[in-house]
Amino acid sequence: MYIRQANPSLAIKRIQLVAHKVKFLILSTAIGFLTACADSVTSVDPDSDKHHSAATAPFVVSGHAPQIERMQWSRVDAMSDEFNGNAINLNKWQIEPVGNGWMWIGRPPGLFKPENVSVSNGSMNVEVSPLEKTTELKGREYKYQGAIVRSLEAGQPGWYYEARMKANATEMSSTFWLMTKSDGVKKLELDIQECVGKMSPYATEWAKNWDHIFHSNAIHRVNKHNPEKVQIQGIKYLPEQNHERYFVYAAWWKSAKEIRFYLDGKYVYSIEPSVDWDVPAFYQMAIETYDWNPVPEDGGMVVTGTKEQRTTRYDWIRTWRPSTLPPAS
Numbered sequence: 001m002y003i004r005q006a007n008p009s010l011a012i013k014r015i016q017l018v019a020h021k022v023k024f025l026i027l028s029t030a031i032g033f034l035t036a037c038a039d040s041v042t043s044v045d046p047d048s049d050k051h052h053s054a055a056t057a058p059f060v061v062s063g064h065a066p067q068i069e070r071m072q073w074s075r076v077d078a079m080s081d082e083f084n085g086n087a088i089n090l091n092k093w094q095i096e097p098v099g100n101g102w103m104w105i106g107r108p109p110g111l112f113k114p115e116n117v118s119v120s121n122g123s124m125n126v127e128v129s130p131l132e133k134t135t136e137l138k139g140r141e142y143k144y145q146g147a148i149v150r151s152l153e154a155g156q157p158g159w160y161y162e163a164r165m166k167a168n169a170t171e172m173s174s175t176f177w178l179m180t181k182s183d184g185v186k187k188l189e190l191d192i193q194e195c196v197g198k199m200s201p202y203a204t205e206w207a208k209n210w211d212h213i214f215h216s217n218a219i220h221r222v223n224k225h226n227p228e229k230v231q232i233q234g235i236k237y238l239p240e241q242n243h244e245r246y247f248v249y250a251a252w253w254k255s256a257k258e259i260r261f262y263l264d265g266k267y268v269y270s271i272e273p274s275v276d277w278d279v280p281a282f283y284q285m286a287i288e289t290y291d292w293n294p295v296p297e298d299g300g301m302v303v304t305g306t307k308e309q310r311t312t313r314y315d316w317i318r319t320w321r322p323s324t325l326p327p328a329s
Contacts, residue, residue, distance in 0.1 A: 058160045058320050059248050064266035068252065072323035073160065078153040079283060079319035083124045088117055094150045101181045102150060110172060110289030111135065111142040117149055124149070124314040126287045128172045130303050144295060144302050146172055146287035154280035155253070158322055161192060161283075162250035162262070164315035167242035169197040170301035173288050174242065174312040176249050177217075178281035185225045186279050190259065191217035193249035195242040196293050197309075198301050204292040212238040214249065214263045218273040234261055234269040246315055253277065287312050 057073045058065075081092055088095060095114040097105045106112040111131065118125045128146045135142045155161060155178055167174035174197065178190040194215050199208060216234040220226055250262040256276040261268050289295055295302050301309060 055318065058162055058250065058262075058318070059164075059265050060262070061265035065262060067260075068160065068262075073320040074323050076153075076155075076159065076319040076321055079151050079155060079161075080317060081124070082122070082316045083119050083314065084122055085119055088119050088124065088149075092152060094152055095147065097148055100150075100152070101183065104148070105137065106142070106146065106148070107288050107290070108140040109143040109295065111137070111145050112148045112286070112288070113145045114147060116145055116147040116287075122315065124285075124317075126168075126285065126312045126314075127307065128168060128170055128287055128302055128310050128312075130299050144172070144289060144299070146289070148287070149283075149285040151283035154282050155319060156280055156321070157253050157256055157278055160250065160252045160320040160322075162248060162319075163192075163285075163317045164246050164248050165193070166246045166313045166315070167195055167197050168287065168305075168312045169241075169243040169309040170305055171196060171198050171200045171289075171293055171295045172302060173286065173290060175284070175286050175288075176314075176317075177284050177286075178253075179284050180279045180281045182223065184279055186275060187221040187223045187226070188273075188275075188277060188279055188281060189217065189219040189221055190251065190253070190277070190281060191215070191219070192251045192261065193247075196290065197241075197243040200293045200296060200300065202294050202296065207290075207292045209237050210293065211243070212241045214238060214247075214261075214268060216251070216259075216261050216269075216271065218259060218271045218277065220273070220275050230274040232271050232274060234271050236263065236268050243309070246313075283317070285312075285314065 058068055060068050062069065078092060081089060094100055095117045097112040116127050126147045126149070128144065131143055131145050161178065163176045165174060165176055174195055175191070176193045178192070180186065180188045194217070195213050196210050199211050214236040218232045220230040222229050248264050252260045252262070254260055256278040258270055258272055259277065260270045
């Protein structure tokens with residue numbers, strides 16, 4: 001029998017070719033697998049766009065708010081707004097500080113004035129500035145101006161509340177919260193987000209980081225039925241300042257016993273209130289002054305800031321009620 005002898009160099013080349021093909025196949029498979037994984041966990045940048053005005057559910061990042069994702073939601077139109085027009089919708093929002101059972105005109109030295117609220121370029125804007133002259137009202141002195149925007153309809157337990165907000169860059173506040181009216185047994189304040197744009201040189205020590213914070217409160221306020229304020233907080237410090245970009249701040253008023261808070265579509269912390277949190281509450285967007293972060297005597301950024309720096313912007317506010325029962329915890 002004739003046996004052909006192998007060519008060693010040819011055999012080596014064939015082995016190298018096969019190895020190259022196997023390596024290419026393995027690499028292609030790995031890339032495909034990693035791409036698929038990335039697609040399943042990709043975070044949505046909350047600063048990338050308006051997140052679809054036709055949204056049909058709360059804004060969440062997949063895998064970071066599983067209870068919210070598993071539920072079906074319906075938008076509460078009376079407490080939702082994309083701010084795509086050129087004027088505030090007075091069928092949804094109240095911009096006069098006094099009226100409909102509300103009396104608060106602002107914490108001195110910051111006065112709420114409705115003319116500081118506008119809608120343009122797809123957002124609701126609240127501008128702060130110094131008053132033309134110092135004003136005295138009810139024995140109190142006001143030097144600066146902001147505004148408060150309230151919903152005309154009240155939110156309910158079980159609902160989800162969210163806003164895409166960019167804070168102003170001044171010593172004054174940017175906020176998103178819910179408040180009950182004062183005619184009931186319980187006076188309840190639910191702060192979803194509360195921050196300032198710039199720390200005052202005279203800020204109280206505990207407030208030194210409030211220009212880069214996600215901060216929430218459940219406050220059982222004092223009235224004739226409750227002699228002592230009870231405040232329970234949730235706090236997360238951020239790597240960037242609140243005025244640097246839009247953030248999505250949200251709360252799920254899950255039940256009378258628990259409120260869950262979300263930042264940029266991700267669950268962050270929960271608060272268990274000191275009393276049953278079961279009284280309907282109204283949105284409050286108050287741009288105000290704080291005594292614990294006082295505006296400097298020269299007016300600070302409230303005076304020297306550009307219009308953009310002096311403006312808090314709400315890209316959208318959305319409220320959702322569950323169409324299905326919450327999943328078991």
